[in-house]
Amino acid sequence: METQQEIGIVYNSFTHTATLNHARVAQGIFTRLLELDYLYSKRQQQFHALNFAVANT
Known part of the structure; x- marks a missing residue:
């Protein structure tokens, strides 16, 4: 399987999802x-x- 960098994913920009x-x-x-x-x-x-409903535990 290719690494994230090989398909162009880099972690050099941190922003909001909107x-x-x-x-x-x-x-x-x-x-x-x-x-x-x-x-x-x-x-x-x-x-x-x-x-x-979600039960409180």
């Missing part, structure tokens, strides 16, 4: 992973709870 730059970088990462067949697209049925 920035346009973050959106572009994240989209680029996922696009590249799809191109390399590391990810695939699939529809899957999921449980969806309209109301639920």
Whole structure:
């Protein structure tokens, strides 16, 4: 498996996730992973709870 650096992932910019730059970088990462067949697209049925409670432990 290729390392993160080999597919262009570097850790030299620390920003908030709401920035346009973050959106572009994240989209680029996922696009590249799809191109390399590391990810695939699939529809899957999921449980969806309209109301639920979390117990305090």
